[in-house]
Amino acid sequence: MRQPLLSERGFSLGMMFQQAARRYGAVPVTLDRPLDVSPGAGLDLSYPELADLVDDLSARLWAAGVRPTERVAIHKTDNVDIVVLACAVSRIGAVPALLSPGLHGRVAGELLDRLDQPWLLTDRATLDGSLRDAGAPAAEAGAPGARAPGIAGLVRQVLTVDPSGGAAAEPGGAVPLDTYVGAPPHAPVRLHPREPSLITHSSGTTGVPKLAVHCANTMWNRLVPQKAMGWPTRGESAALHLSFVHSRFYHLLGVLLHFGSPLLLIVDPDPASAGPLLARHRPGIVETHPNTFVLWEELADAPGAPLSWVRSYGSTFDAIHPRTVRKLLGASRRRAPWLVQLYGQSETGPVAFQWYSRRGAAKADGRRVGTAIPGFTRVRIADGEGRRAAPGAPGRIEARTRGRILTYLGAQETYDRQLRDGWWQMGDVGYRGRWGGLYLMDREIDLIDEVNSNLAVEDVLMSRLDELREVVIVPGAEREPVPVVCVRGDEPLDTRRWREATADLPVMSAPLQWRFDDLPRTSTWKIKRVEITAMLTEGVLPAVRFGG
Template structure:
């Protein structure tokens, strides 16, 4: 039976900025590019200005005809206004459905079809680009949606109604849905195929938010710099934590160190969170001009496991007395189910495969054997989690959702084991296992630590299920084969490495590598045109 204390609480996105402005006043929010929906606002805003913009946009959406419980797909070029539009739709009780800017046209069209004629907020770059042939029979998306609303008003072949048309619309009072009603739709990473649409409600989101607030308490009020996917549920929980503590914000869209480094040096954030692969890219900021990471007290990493080498370099770049990195393990469907803290002293000797322990009072973790029973400590099996933060369902795919549940335990799709004391160790995704390797991910960690020039390494099964390493070198320099041979002497036998540019690796919106897609590319010979032979 669900406890009333927990079942009637809710995390509502529509009023986040209003509550923060009322509590803390004008706290700065700095951007690296103007908002597409309001370019005249510039790069320096504050809590009150963003609250007013949410009011304005929600009034425009209401004037356009959007009503409570209706789905509003947001699929536009990457920018922080994705979050502002999400809050605006939520404020009037609509259900934002967030589609990654990185989706290609056919996949975006398929997801819009599953949303059953939603409203669509987009821009000309998407509407006259990938979406122009994403509809039925290669037509535009008009047939898939109720109405197309654009954040810009430039001319184009695909019809759309500019939101500017509704400027000056009267404000509408906030609408609060029941805590167990759908309130947000995001999608899974799509690393193993077409993404699934995950349906969240205010109550499950609240159950994710509370433990994250507790984790954020030690750094309350510190300036926070974020480069994250604005269509991922994790971003909104982190934003809720930071607004709750009145933190100044720095929103980074462009992760290139040449652009992000000066911005970080100018604002001196005490909190930095981004995707693990971006942190690898930002290793070079450890010694960059202006010491951009020197004031960081807390790094946050989620979405994927992070390499130990990267943790050590990030913590070593901080001049704070005792910085740390917190890693969250989970997925869109569950929110974080395990957490781990790294310190300077512990990072060098921590097993990179250890992703933490369950969150007391909110999550439980177990390892299941092939029969579905709990495995003994130290025995590898399927990772399963029980959490109050689990999504309601997959939209249009209830059978798929039900297949991942077993007596209330959610199958994470990963293989791993637990120690006697409950520490969770991640080995591989079930679908990525290679029989000749105990853990692909562990070997990747070892090689990243031994070869500092590596930007990324991904080990995938080849045609004969042999381990095939795909490597990316910083600066796209040729891989030193002598160093590679020395680094792999004591490791399981692998095929000759393939060197690709990092930009040629298929990735999700959170920069996760699509390993299944790489396997397909290798099988079909559809390799990048600009690759390196070693």
């Protein structure tokens, strides 16, 4: 039998759970919150139960009228059923478009508009909440292309995923997905590997997010190296707290299902909630966002030793602070635990990786984000003229990868501007070390003349001041470096310790102390630095009181 060419291979979400169930049987999947689409299923599920739910939901979607290649926006309250719905949409050949639950209504409306009349899967809480402000404005009667006012003017049909329970009619002409319970099953539909198969959006740290269009082939090219990285921990139980609308979650899930790992899927990252779950399940693999790992530092010595059996930590989305790496690895009682950091973007997938051991973490440089993935990615530094920069010389980070998205939906020119002879501009500034290691300095948009690397200074401060929950250095109204700090427990910042910690660092403005919850963040908890700078420039700052 002819083996598929590389360009024909694909990673499809639609049959992940079914394939894993056939291969491994009733492997447990534990939740910390019941599924909104099936609350009666409880918290303790399995591969086959989730596979059956995907089959059922895909049958309902087909009965509702969803067809192959059509776009289905999923925008609802944060929960694991975002994943189940995405798999169900994919199973019948439609294209899930995943919109973060944290989007403001105006932004969600703009993205729905770009999707060009998609189906919308949502819930009543979102319809009554953020989506109330997302509707298209009413057009003048009889105007060409006039659309209905409200959310109905942006989408083909709204399908609500809440169990109906005989409730009154849904708002705005929405139809409960429960209407189609008992629909006959429909055979899986597999799109061509180079057709659009998933749409996610960029973080939006620099403005309105862009819609990234993935296909099964580019996703396969991201999945294969991640399977290789997952081989040493194959079959270990895994605890995940990740954004369910980010492509990284689906690749990691694909790896874990491939190896038959029991899963603990966490929605609420609060240590008071997550800690006991981790202590009870003792996962060998833990992955979450870097800022959540900072929050989970307090689990290092928490009752029940929740991190004691971790063999492998995974961190992506953003560089992780060396202090956090040391604390996480120190919490494990396994003989040789490690942390793997992936550097990349939604548009590229991971393009570089870095491994930390206990010994390596003690002298880790948080700015080193690793090396390119052999056989899959290449990374270079380009100077202002687009030429390859010498080792040690800073410049734009560019990557070449087979995992690059197809395009930005509705923004092809923006996509093309980021490509240069097949090299994708990451939007970051960094340099290559003598031995080829990649060092990240800052986002291009965040550069400050007086500071060589904001991120490097932040690493130093986090290491010197253990009480810090977060520190970000942003350009102020006059492009001066302004440190915004958050202290654990919202205690007042000790100004004496701050002065001592910053004595040998670049001169900065006096620190502004905010509560962590007041920092504008993305769904992966990245800090929106541009938005903070805008707040400083406009003088619109959070009203914060500390010390009781």
